[in-house]
Amino acid sequence: MEDEREDVQKKTFTKWVNAQFSKFGKQHIENLFSDLQDGRRLLDLLEGLTGQKLPKEKGSTRVHALNNVNKALRVLQNNNVDLVNIGSTDIVDGNHKLTLGLIWNIILHWQVKNVMKNIMAGLQQTNSEKILLSWVRQSTRNYPQVNVINFTTSWSDGLALNALIHSHRPDLFDWNSVVCQQSATQRLEHAFNIARYQLGIEKLLDPEDVATTYPDKKSILMYITSLFQVLPQQVSIEAIQEVEMLPRPPKVTKEEHFQLHHQMHYSQQITVSLAQGYERTSSPKPRFKSYAYTQAAYVTTSDPTRSPFPSQHLEAPEDKSFGSSLMESEVNLDGYQTALEEVLSWLLSAEDTLQAQGEISNDVDVVKEQFHTHEGYMMDLTAHQGRVGNILQLGSKLIGTGKLSEDEETEVQEQMNLLNSRWECLRVASMEKQSNLHRVLMDLQNQKLKELNDWLTKTEERTRKMEEEPLGPDLEDLKRQVQQHKVLQEDLEQEQVRVNSLTHMVVVVDESSGDHATAALEEQLKVLGDRWANICRWTEARWVLLQDILLKWQRLTEEQCLFSAWLSEKEDAVNKIHTTGFKDQNEMLSSLQKLAVLKADLEKKKQSMGKLYSLKQDLLSTLKNKSVTQKTEAWLDNFARCWDNLVQKLEKSTAQ
Structure with missing residues (x-):
């Protein structure tokens, strides 16, 4: 690494x-x-x-x-x-x-x-890093798929980088199209290209450098600062305070990192395509929030009775970060007492922290937060276990020198027993809390998955029936179907909340079946994601179709009404013109002039008749409903007959 x-x-x-x-x-x-x-x-x-x-x-x-x-x-x-x-x-x-x-x-x-x-x-x-993180979090606050808490793992999937650019320059690209992309590498490549060609930012990083488990922090800081330089730089005090409240990652020494990786639970972030909701520009108001990725943190556990960090007895791994100077120099009682007080002070703080975590919630999002908080707590315990071991080893070494009085030796032995007992109690309690959090979280997440599966099944049947129902056959029927579709859209928006709750799933798998459980979950999420995406795509496409047909139908109906009124008006005008029994020549000339005007109007109106036929063809090519086709053609045939009758009346009147 x-x-x-x-x-x-x-x-x-x-x-x-x-x-x-x-x-x-x-x-x-x-x-x-x-x-x-x-x-x-x-x-x-x-x-x-x-x-x-x-x-x-x-x-x-x-x-x-x-x-x-x-x-x-x-x-x-x-x-x-x-x-x-x-x-x-x-x-x-x-x-x-x-x-x-x-x-x-x-x-x-x-x-x-x-x-x-x-x-x-x-x-x-x-602290420039804190300001930069505050700016990023404030900029990406309205993107539910993005939660930037650091300058390493938070950027691996490419969503954060795209969201940061899009939040300040939404005119540069469509957010949904980025969320749709299947791989982190594609999303990162997209962001780097937008930044390069639209914002003038050199492509300092390659996608494969970031789409890793642990991207390089310095390289990402360097690149994000380049974006900060060219984008609006507002940072609120509230955003800074929010960053200050984020849990701090524990510091782990190199010696402890190997042990942490193998003995303690750890989170492996993988991206699984779950869902895609599409923002509909044609809807009366924005609907689905885009959602495309569930990150599942697979927590590997072994036998529940085993500890993620070993019980500390007299022989403990040497921890160079604490007590090493005492271990390497001459052992003395004062140095031991000082080191013991420090580790007991930390132990008391750790006990208070565990107690302050409180009861496990029944809300899946809250439990996720509790889980990650406890995960950090467990990492902190692992980071400190060497300290406890060093004190026990130091006390044992002190007793072994034979320089202590009987009372001093007894006191040191009692102190070692007390320290080991308190450490063991803390270890067992933290493991029990971890186990309970795993169990509750898995139960809640499985419940959410089942609810989503049930909803998808019900909605798939609902959309199937809507698909089978012909559109129309009357304009009022179509309006009813549009309203029915709006209800479906509202239901999808409500369900989006449940989909969002599956973000960053934490899955506990047994060491012996970890790969199988991981693959099974990925497959389950992929199936659910495909089903959700299909429903969202169908809903979006259906909405566009309904709006298109409704607009064309309304335009055709309006033109029909106008043309019908015009025909009636001209028929009345023709009927009122005298063609015989004139009093004098002036009256006859007046009638001829009126007939000439009507003929001119009729000639101009030919274009409207052609427009009606064009609107009809446009509607029927989209609607494809036999009943509507028959009704519409009957209307136009009637108009054609009325038109022919009017033309014949004018010709007859003029001839007379």
Whole structure:
């Protein structure tokens, strides 16, 4: 994992350096480690960032390289860039880790802190990472699929990055189309391309660098800061306070990480396509919130009687983070007592924390929060188990020296027994709480899955009947069907709440059947997701069809009414014109003029007759209902007869 992170940082940091060189008109580097060794390219970079002219020694000896790097380090120190444990020889020798550390400090100063210094000053904050996380969470608050709590795992599925861009620039792409995409790599590629071509952000990361279990934090911070630089930068105090309330990830030493990974439950985030609701622009009001992914955290457990961390007895794994100095130096009673007091103080705090977790809720979303809170608590216990073991080992070693009096030895033994007893009680209680949380959460989630399955079955039958019912045959029937469809849309919107509650499913699987249980859950979620997506797609398509037919039918009906009224009016006008028995020539000329006007009106109205036929064809090609076809054609045949009668009357009257 360390090698993978180094490879990602090398690639992304190289892209960042080259992006700066492009701005300064400098030649790009190929290899971050070797190209910076002589110090000249490092000075080129700092020259562009500081705006100062920095002379370079052009010789090719090691002395020239050291002088150039030393000059670069002095420039960084003058600009208040932190350079802890980084020396010129490290860079000249091509030390990978320290070269990456140097470039990260440069990025942190000029990319992160410089970009954010104004908003940090305005908010009176000094933690740029906290401000950036607050901005991200505030920006993505209205996206139910997104919950950014860090700059690593929260970005793996690609939704957070797209949501961040879409929240500020919804004109750039359709959110639903992103949610529909099947893989995290596709979504990340989409976001990077939008940022590159629409916002001018260099593609510093590749999708495969982020779509991993543990993306590199520094690389993501660097990229998100680039977005922060070009997007609106409002951050509220409330958003900052919300970030401050987020649970902090426990610090785990390297020695403990292996043990944590194997002995304790852990969450493996995988993305399963569950559902797709579509935002309908043609609906009277927005309906379905887009929802496409359920992340299931598979919690691996072994025998319920086994602990995720071993019971601490006299022999415990050595923990270098606590008590190691005492273990390595001469053992003395005062040092032991001091260390014991510290670990007992922590133990008391851990006991209080467990007690404060309260009763398990019967609401699935609340239980999920309780589960993740307890998961962090268990990780904290695992991180501290070495401390307890060291104290027990220290006490045993102290007794073994034979330097204690009988009373002192008895006291130390009693203290060790007390510590071990309290640790054991805490271990058992926390395991019991974990087991109960697993059981309740699985019961509630299975209940939600069953409810969703039942609802899908019922709704599939409902949509099947709606599909089989012909549209029409009258306009009022169609309006009734439109209203019926609106009720279905409202039901889908309500069901969306249940679908959303399945986000971040936590599934407890046994070690012996973990892969089978994982595959079974994925298949179950996929089936449910496909069914939900089919219903949503059908509902959306049906709504569009109904609106199209309703609009065409109403237009045809309006034109029919207007044409019918016009025909009646002209028939009355023809009937009122005298064709015989004129008093004089003027009266005859007046009648002829009226007939001529009517003929002209009739000629103009031919276009309306053609429009009626066109509207009819448009409606029937969409509706495809035999009964409606017969009625509509009967109406038009009647209009055609009335038209012919009117033409004949005019010709007859004119002839007379």
